[in-house]
Each structure stands twice: as C-alpha cells, then as structure tokens.
Amino acid sequence: MPDAPGLELIRGEIERDHPGAVLATSFDRNQPALIVDAEQILAVLGWLRDTPGQDYRFMSSLHVADYLPAEPRFAVHYELLNRDRVERIRVKAMLADPAAAPSASGNGSSPDDAAANLGASGQGPRTDTPARPQDPDPTLPQIDSCVGLFPTAEFQEREAFDFFGIVFNGHPDLTRILMPDDYVGWPQRRDFPVGGEPVTFTYNEHNYG
Amino acid sequence: MAELSEDLTKELMTVNIGPHHPATHGVLRLIVDLEGEVVRDLKPVIGYVHTGIEKSCEDKSYWKVIPFVERMDYVSYFFQMEAYCGAVERLVGLEIPPRAKYLRTIFLELNRIHSHLVWLGTTALDLGAISMLWYCFRERDRILDLFEMATGQRMHTRYFQVGGVIEDIPLGFEAKLREFVKDMPVRVGQYEALLDRNEVFLSRTKGVGIVSRERLLELGVTGPLLRAAGEPWDLRKTFDYLAYPEMDFQIPVGTVGDNYDRYRVRVAEMVESTRIVEQALDLMPEGPFIADDRKYVLPPRSELSTSMESLIHHFKLVTEGFRVDPGEVYYAIESPRGELGCFVLADGSSKPSRVHFRDPSFVNLQAFKDMAMDSYIADMICSLGMLDPILGGVDR
Numbered sequence: 363m364p365d366a367p368g369l370e371l372i373r374g375e376i377e378r379d380h381p382g383a384v385l386a387t388s389f390d391r392n393q394p395a396l397i398v399d400a401e402q403i404l405a406v407l408g409w410l411r412d413t414p415g416q417d418y419r420f421m422s423s424l425h426v427a428d429y430l431p432a433e434p435r436f437a438v439h440y441e442l443l444n445r446d447r448v449e450r451i452r453v454k455a456m457l458a459d460p461a462a463a464p465s466a467s468g469n470g471s472s473p474d475d476a477a478a479n480l481g482a483s484g485q486g487p488r489t490d491t492p493a494r495p496q497d498p499d500p501t502l503p504q505i506d507s508c509v510g511l512f513p514t515a516e517f518q519e520r521e522a523f524d525f526f527g528i529v530f531n532g533h534p535d536l537t538r539i540l541m542p543d544d545y546v547g548w549p550q551r552r553d554f555p556v557g558g559e560p561v562t563f564t565y566n567e568h569n570y571g
Numbered sequence: 572m573a574e575l576s577e578d579l580t581k582e583l584m585t586v587n588i589g590p591h592h593p594a595t596h597g598v599l600r601l602i603v604d605l606e607g608e609v610v611r612d613l614k615p616v617i618g619y620v621h622t623g624i625e626k627s628c629e630d631k632s633y634w635k636v637i638p639f640v641e642r643m644d645y646v647s648y649f650f651q652m653e654a655y656c657g658a659v660e661r662l663v664g665l666e667i668p669p670r671a672k673y674l675r676t677i678f679l680e681l682n683r684i685h686s687h688l689v690w691l692g693t694t695a696l697d698l699g700a701i702s703m704l705w706y707c708f709r710e711r712d713r714i715l716d717l718f719e720m721a722t723g724q725r726m727h728t729r730y731f732q733v734g735g736v737i738e739d740i741p742l743g744f745e746a747k748l749r750e751f752v753k754d755m756p757v758r759v760g761q762y763e764a765l766l767d768r769n770e771v772f773l774s775r776t777k778g779v780g781i782v783s784r785e786r787l788l789e790l791g792v793t794g795p796l797l798r799a800a801g802e803p804w805d806l807r808k809t810f811d812y813l814a815y816p817e818m819d820f821q822i823p824v825g826t827v828g829d830n831y832d833r834y835r836v837r838v839a840e841m842v843e844s845t846r847i848v849e850q851a852l853d854l855m856p857e858g859p860f861i862a863d864d865r866k867y868v869l870p871p872r873s874e875l876s877t878s879m880e881s882l883i884h885h886f887k888l889v890t891e892g893f894r895v896d897p898g899e900v901y902y903a904i905e906s907p908r909g910e911l912g913c914f915v916l917a918d919g920s921s922k923p924s925r926v927h928f929r930d931p932s933f934v935n936l937q938a939f940k941d942m943a944m945d946s947y948i949a950d951m952i953c954s955l956g957m958l959d960p961i962l963g964g965v966d967r
Contacts, residue, residue: 423929427916448809514791540618
C-alpha cells in the first residue's frame, strides 16, 4: 500500500495533469483512498492505470456505498490493485442525490469520513450533478462508466445501478442484474425500507387471484 | 444425405438453458445463440437466488452478520466468515491471537479442499465420469465430519468470530485430522488415475475453453482460472494474512489455460492445501484461541456466574453488540474461486452501514462468454463446470 505521504505524492501528480480532479485524500485503517471529482473519474482511473510507476492495472472491486445522511450521499468505490508492487488504492467518486433538495451547507457533524475530508479540503460537498440530455431519468445520480478502461466493471456497474440507481453513462448494457427487470426502486439505498414482499402461499393465495 | 442450403446451416437459433438445469451448477440461466451446435453468442442471466443478504446485514449487529454472509457462497462458507471477520477486525483494530490464526488457516484450507471436491465431483459428472462424484463426496464427508467435530455443524458453522474462533479444537480432532491429511494425497492420486487416462475426459477438456491471460486479467478473473492461464497470482502468497506467511506451499499454475489446466491446477491445489493443514498442525502454538478484548469478544462462559463485570459485558455484547467507529475497510482473501473481498462500512453504531462482498464467482462469470464462444454447446457445459461458479455467491 502507498503510505500517507505516498498518497499525497500521488495526489500531487494527478493534480499536475488533471487540476481539480482529486478533492481529498484519506488514509484510514492503513487503507489509502483518493476522493475524486465524479466528473473526472475516468481521467483519474486512466491516469492510475497507465502512468508509468503507478500501473494500477487490476480493478479488484467496484461497489457503491450510501453515506446517508451525509452529503454528497453516494460514493462509487474503485478498489485498484498494482499486482507487481502488491499495492491497493481506493478511488472514491462522490455523487450527490439529484432527487434530494440541494442543501445549503455541508453536513459537518456527519459520521462519514469522506464528507469530513471534503470539508477539510475547502472544496465543499457537491450538491448536484448536472443532468445530461440523453439521460432518461434526471433524478438519478450519474457517472461515467469505466468499462472501457476496466472491462471487469461491467457486471459490477450493473449491480451498482441495480441496487443504488447510479447511472453509468456509456455502459454497454445498463440493466438490472440481480433484481427482476420490472422491479421498481433501489433496494440497497439506506432509505429503502427492509421489509417483506408479499409471497403467495396456499393460505393466502385468495389474496392474489 | 440431403444437401442443406447455405442459409439454412447459417441460421442462428436462440436457446434458453436454465435456470433449472442440472448442468448449470445452480440456478444460472444462459441465453445462447447457436449456429448448429456451435455457440455464437451467450448471455448469462443471474439473480434467481438473490436473497438480499447484503441488505439484511445492515439490519443486524456486527456479530449477527456472520451466519448471514456464510450463506452466500454455500460451498466455501469459512472464507466468507474470514473475509467478514477480518474486515471487522481491521475496522476495530483487533489483533487475533496466534493460535486463532492457525486454527483459521486449518479450517480455511480444509474448506478449500472441500470446495474443490464438490467442484471435481460435479464437473466430472457433467463429463460422464459418474463415479468421480461418489469418490469426491466420500472425502468431502470426512471433511464435514471434521467440521462437525470441531464446530458442531457440518455446513455454515459460524466458527470464526470477530477476534478469533469460538472454541478450541476438541480432543481427538488432531488425530482424526492427521489421518485425513495422510490419506488425502493418496485419494487425489486416485482421482488423477481415474481421470488423467480417461480418453473421454482428456478429449473433452484439452484445448477447450482457452482464454488468454491478458483477457482474464482485464475481466478481473482471479483464482484457479487465472492460475491455469499461467499467472502465479495467489493472495495467500502476496498479502500477509493469517498464518500463510509461515507456510511452505506452492502455487500450481497451468500453461495453456484450457479446461484441462483448470482441472490440473485445482487438483494440485488440493494437495498443497493438505500440506498447509499439516504444517499448521505441526506449528500451531498453544495459547488463547480468541482475543481477550471484552469490548468485542464474549467472556468465557465459566466467568458469568462469578464475575459481575463479565456478565455485563456478555449482556451488552449479546443484546446491543459492539460499536465500531466510523470508517471503511476492504479486505480480500484467496477463496477457492479467487479474490473474495469484503467491504464493510461502519457508521459508529453497532450495525454495519454496508457489507459488500466482491464475490469471485460473480466477477469470473464475465469470462464465461469468452470461454464458450465458438465452441460446441457440449464444450460450453464443460467450460461452465470448469469455471466453477457458485450461484449463491453470484446472486448473494
């Protein structure tokens, strides 16, 4: 793993090529993370993958975390791995929920590490993502798909879309993957209630025609 | 024989295979475009055993999540426990005692053998070698007996706890395990004798389902599939976790990356795993089997009747569970199918805010199209077996 100073060096180098791309860094539990601008996610991922000396060419995992009630609410996590040096680095792209009313101030008291870091870096949390014209649903957060850089992300981005309603622009086949195609809702969001779905059994089949 | 016109032979037919089909190793549905008997396009459709385990975990205190995550990949349950417990231990900064590391290593490797035995039996069955199933399940049963002896359960044992393991191994376990470790390499040799000179098995597997190592890495494939293509990548060697740094073992790799290599790699891994178990037994230190931090670990049962403090700790841990400071950890281990990663996000309460598993079957399944493309449909079934997806893990 890059240590905390190493992480700052990486941040500095990315800043040189892509100013404003890295919003903050975090080094928590010995795990380095770059918190990046979602608009420039492909630039950062591509930089980490292709820059000589970085070579984070393997994407271990792509997943989403919902930091509700922190703002911005969602983060897409990219766990990158350099297999030669055996180093992992996490890239987090923070995404606000466009459906929520834009809040005037950042949530300074949030338990979320990332949000606290965002405040510390002076950038302030992003409160909205500009809707793109081709997007059918402007209430969903959007980010560019990294399938072109890391083909392994295809299923994992579909899973993120399925459970969190994050739209990955440019994904070849962004459909639900684990939930049924006609399912409504984003079940792994924190504000989605845990509860039963009605199931037909013999004792209650008269309720279902 | 009647002459078929060109356009008739070129006609594509879309066939649906599964989700309920004995050759799909679970409830996997495949939509296959066939030209005659040759696969021209393929799309896996998954989600038929999606049970929302990750969501359910958010509603349980940390220690109650363990039995949930075990049930994802129901063949390699110890690995899910280790990934989850390891992630939580890294979140709270809990060091597990050396004996627990060795005990965990032993059970993980036994589970690896168990998982590979289930794979070998069912996949050989797909290829017509029915007797392999009985032989493999005979040895698998001995492993389950060992699990039952140490943990009380044959599957889904809930043996690993945050901080160590729940109980030390019982008297007589070591002797029984040593007997198994002595027998297992002989049994593996017998499997090889059955399959390696089996003309049907060889011609069905050799040169079939080749995917280049570069493509596998692009697709994020790990585990025996990647090693069969010649890439010696094993998290047990590269990352420092449990007792693996002290163990002497080899990483079997293949050369061509066809289905035969995948078979060879897994069979060789079983022998390596027995070596690890044997060494772990030899080197296992005495001492506590679970950490002594009462804020996270249940006090010993015997103290409850004498110590008020222990009783309070016990009550707090069982009712509320322990709280974890905000933070997030991604912890990955080498499961029988590849990199099994567990991401745990803590929000300061006694329940995880998110538990996500990077399941190797789920990611590896993306390589299936490359493996089966332009091969016969019968070879597609063989490739699917060699891919070894566990649909419980794919769908979670």
